[in-house]
Amino acid sequence: MKPSIxxxxxxxxxxxxxxxxxxxxxxxxxxxxxxxxAIETPVLxxxxxxxGKYGEEGDKLLFKVLNNGDFLQKANREALAAGDSAELLPSxxxxxLRYDLTVPxxxxxxxxxxELAFPFKRYQIQPVWRADRPQKxxxxxxxxxxxxxxxxNSLMNEAELVQIxxxxxQKLGVEVEIKVNNxxxxxxxxxAAGIASQFMDMTIAIDKLDKIGIEGVRREMERKGIPSAxxxxxxxxxxxxxxxxxxxxxxxxETGLRGIAELEEFHRYFYTYPAGNAVVFDITLARGLNYYxxxxxxxxxxxxxxxxxxxxxxxxxxxxxxxxxxxSGVGISFxxxxxxLVMEELELFPDRLTDSLQVLLVAFDVATHTYAFRCLQQxxxxxxxxxxxxxxxxxxxxxxxxNARSVPYVVLIGEDEMKRGELTLKNMATxxxxxxxxxxxxxxxxx
RNA sequence: GUGAUUGUAGCUCAGUUGGUUAGAGCGCUGGAUUGUGGUUCCAGAGGUCGCGGGUUCAAAUCCCGUCUUUCACCCCA
Numbered sequence: 344m345k346p347s348i349x350x351x352x353x354x355x356x357x358x359x360x361x362x363x364x365x366x367x368x369x370x371x372x373x374x375x376x377x378x379x380x381a382i383e384t385p386v387l388x389x390x391x392x393x394x395g396k397y398g399e400e401g402d403k404l405l406f407k408v409l410n411n412g413d414f415l416q417k418a419n420r421e422a423l424a425a426g427d428s429a430e431l432l433p434s435x436x437x438x439x440l441r442y443d444l445t446v447p448x449x450x451x452x453x454x455x456x457x458e459l460a461f462p463f464k465r466y467q468i469q470p471v472w473r474a475d476r477p478q479k480x481x482x483x484x485x486x487x488x489x490x491x492x493x494x495x496n497s498l499m500n501e502a503e504l505v506q507i508x509x510x511x512x513q514k515l516g517v518e519v520e521i522k523v524n525n526x527x528x529x530x531x532x533x534x535a536a537g538i539a540s541q542f543m544d545m546t547i548a549i550d551k552l553d554k555i556g557i558e559g560v561r562r563e564m565e566r567k568g569i570p571s572a573x574x575x576x577x578x579x580x581x582x583x584x585x586x587x588x589x590x591x592x593x594x595x596x597e598t599g600l601r602g603i604a605e606l607e608e609f610h611r612y613f614y615t616y617p618a619g620n621a622v623v624f625d626i627t628l629a630r631g632l633n634y635y636x637x638x639x640x641x642x643x644x645x646x647x648x649x650x651x652x653x654x655x656x657x658x659x660x661x662x663x664x665x666x667x668x669x670x671s672g673v674g675i676s677f678x679x680x681x682x683x684l685v686m687e688e689l690e691l692f693p694d695r696l697t698d699s700l701q702v703l704l705v706a707f708d709v710a711t712h713t714y715a716f717r718c719l720q721q722x723x724x725x726x727x728x729x730x731x732x733x734x735x736x737x738x739x740x741x742x743x744x745x746n747a748r749s750v751p752y753v754v755l756i757g758e759d760e761m762k763r764g765e766l767t768l769k770n771m772a773t774x775x776x777x778x779x780x781x782x783x784x785x786x787x788x789x790x
Numbered sequence: 791g792u793g794a795u796u797g798u799a800g801c802u803c804a805g806u807u808g809g810u811u812a813g814a815g816c817g818c819u820g821g822a823u824u825g826u827g828g829u830u831c832c833a834g835a836g837g838u839c840g841c842g843g844g845u846u847c848a849a850a851u852c853c854c855g856u857c858u859u860u861c862a863c864c865c866c867a
Contacts, residue, residue, distance in 0.1 A: 347840095350858070400865055403791070443867090471867085476791080478860065485867065547865095630866095651867065678867030707825065742827035757825060771827070 351475070351483025361696045363486075366515065366679050366686070367468055370488045373511050374466040377503055379490045382465045384447040390439045396446045396664070398633050404473045406440040406483075407432065440472035444489040445634075445661070445674060452493050452672075453665040461494030461670075468679075480649045480681045489655075491674025493662070498605060501638045501657065502612035504675045505622060508642055508653060513619045516691045517682065518645040519652070520621045524628040525606050525638050526656070528589065531599015532626075535592060536576040538569050543633070545569065545577060550629035557581070583626055605637060634658045640675060644685045652681045695751070701788055703750045704731040705741045707757040715756045718766070718781055725785045745771060754784060 348354065355363060371381075387408060394402050410417070414435045422430035441447050444467045452463065468488045477483060490507060492500050505521055512519045529549070533542040548563035555563070557578060564574050580592050586603050593599035606624065613622065630639045637657030644652055655675030662670045686692055704719055706712040712735045722729040730748075732741045738755075745753045755767035760778070768784050769776035779787070 347857080398865090400791095404865075473866080475865075477858095478862095481866070487867065649867095654867070676867070681867055705826085737824085738826050739823080740827095744827085746827045753827080755826070759825090767825090769826075774826090774828085776826085 349483065351477035351481075353482065353484075361698060362686075362692050363679065363683060364698065365692065365696055366682055367486075367488065369514050370511050370677055370679070371466070371468065373507055373514070374488075374490050377464075377490070377507055379464045379466040379492075382448075382451060382467055383469060384441070384444070384451055384467070386440060386470075387438045388441050388447055388450070390433075390437050392450050392665075393439050393442055393446060396634060396661075397442055401442060404475055405442055406472045406474050407436040408438040408440065409436055410438075441469075442473055443471050444469060444487050444676070445491065445658070448489070448491055448674075449493075449658075449661040449672070450665055452670065453662050453667045456667060462492055462500075463494055464490070464492040466490045480684050482680060486679040488677040488679055489674055491672055493670050493672035496671050498608040498638070499612050500673050501609045501640075502616070504655065504673065505609075505613055505640060506616050506618075508640070508675060509616075509618045509620050509622070511677065512642070515682065515686060517652075517685055517689070518620065519642050520623060520645055522623055522625040522628045522641045522643070523606070523609070523638065524625055525602035526630075526635050527598045527602025527605065527637060528593075528626065529602075529629060531589075531593040531596035531602055532577055532580050534596035534599060535580065535594075536569075536573040538573045538577075541567065541569055546629045549577075549581065549627050552581070552627040581626060584624070586624065589626075602637075609638060630654060630656060634661050636660070638673070647685045647688050649681050649684060651678070652685060653677045699728065700730055700748055700750050701728045702730075702752040702754055703741075703745045703748065704729065704754045704756060705738065705745070706731065706735045707738065707755075708735050711735065711756045711758060711761050714761045715754075718754070718756065721781055722785060722788070725789060727785065727788050752788060 374381075390405070390407060393405055397404075415423075417434060419431050419434040422428075422434070448465065448467065451465075452459065466489060468486065470484050470486050472484050474483060475481060490504065492504075505523065508519070508521050529546055530539070530542055533539045533545050536545075538545060544567040545564060548560050548567070551563065552560050560581075561574055561578065564577065565571060569577075580589065583589055583592070586606055589603055590600065593603075628639060628641055630641065635656035636659040639656035640654060641651045642653035643650075653676060655673070657671065657673040659671045660668070661672055662668075702722065704715045704722075706715040712731075715731050719729055719731045730750075732744060742753065749771075751771055753769045753771055755769060755776070757767075760766045763778070765778040765780050766784060767776050768779055768787065
């Protein structure tokens with residue numbers, strides 16, 4: 344048979360994994376610096392945990408896992424006979440692949456609430472799965488890097504999380520714009536326009552603003568049956584670029600005012616920090632995941648068109664659905680796969696990554712090969728990533744291999760070198776070479 | 791999920807209105823070069839033209855299905 348892998352999944356070769364790890368390591372380092380601790384959760388969750396958390400669209404994109412054993416015996420016969428997949432599903436699948444890391448985290452917090460110290464800050468770097476139609480930068484299996492904190496309402500957390508965004512993208516050299524908004528402000532808009540019941544319709548339309556323009560948003564809202572007077576009011580508020588005019592525009596909406604106050608509080612914390620990237624209030628930022636209730640964030644790369652490379656926000660009651668009330672959480676997510684594409688396109692990866700081979704030893708014959716093997720061990724003891732070509736093959740062959748591995752240095756070991764105890768160190772980039780003893784070589788390579 | 795799009799050597803791609811033995815560059819293997827890769831020269835290997843079916847005397851080329859890629863919508867990282 345011809346080997347293949349499922350749609351929207353990918354293999355990663357050594358060079359790619361090396362670069363991906365560079366991204367993961369950078370993110371991880373910053374997470375840890377801000378006090379977040381790692382956890383991991385299973386790939387598989389109970390479908391009951393996942394369904395209903397991501398809206399109707401999200402439910403459709405959940406990967407369901409067929410029950411083991413003779414599952415048809417327990418299947419809903421009527422639904423099966425009628426060909427009703429939706430009805431049949433609960434009787435044949437009770438597990439699914441995780442869709443994000445936030446919902447499993449909420450589940451984790453509830454299950455382990457007695458073992459955790461609150462506020463609890465955790466980070467998690469694991470793959471998630473969505474049964475979406477793949478495109479560039481959109482896969483069915485992709486990695487998320489999440490940091491969330493639960494058990495604190497302080498807006499300081501929002502400020503810190505945006506700092507993390509800023510710091511990570513500065514370290515990676517990716518210029519970004521970090522958009523900030525507050526779900527309560529969006530709700531305030533709906534209330535001020537007298538269409539609180541059509542909050543979601545309004546939000547979905549607004550979210551498309553940069554794609555379809557203000558006229559498109561108007562049409563979309565009118566199509567959903569929002570009266571044109573209300574649409575006018577919404578449009579008026581959408582034009583606002585700062586918080587202060589909103590206070591009068593949504594003076595009657597208690598929720599809206601609270602949202603404004605929250606963003607102001609966020610700003611008081613955040614602007615104590617010298618951000619390297621643009622952090623902007625964007626009233627049109629909506630975000631689809633409907634569990635968000637407070638501040639929301641989204642990160643866009645400035646020089647590459649690829650959709651958002653990070654997103655997050657505050658969710659007041661995500662643990663509530665699992666039976667733990669009154670625990671508020673806020674978190675952010677990095678889309679590692681999209682960040683990779685951005686960095687690839689902008690050629691931002693360092694030439695030499697830390698976990699690559701530093702030196703290849705080349706021996707000329709059987710006698711020097713065992714001698715070289717001893718040298719190899721000393722290099723490794725000194726913490727140098729080193730490799731000896733496994734047999735004393737023709738020099739040309741070994742050198743070609745060194746080239747293919749793009750090793751910066753090669754150590755040549757022949758009879759002369761072995762007798763004198765001085766090995767030939769060759770710089771592969773310049774072609775220069777000279778004789779040194781092993782200690783000098785170790786010193787050079789450790790530099 | 792809806793509508794398009796893509797697939798030819800390891801990679802990037804040619805391949806005429808359907809016509810005999812499907813090509814190039816790069817890469818790969820061997821040699822020129824018995825202690826030196828990345829340059830040069832010579833030689834060589836490598837393809838069920840995504841897969842399955844159909845039309846035709848004849849299909850990489852046309853038709854249908856399917857898988858994959860990419861794109862728009864939807865949604866999102």
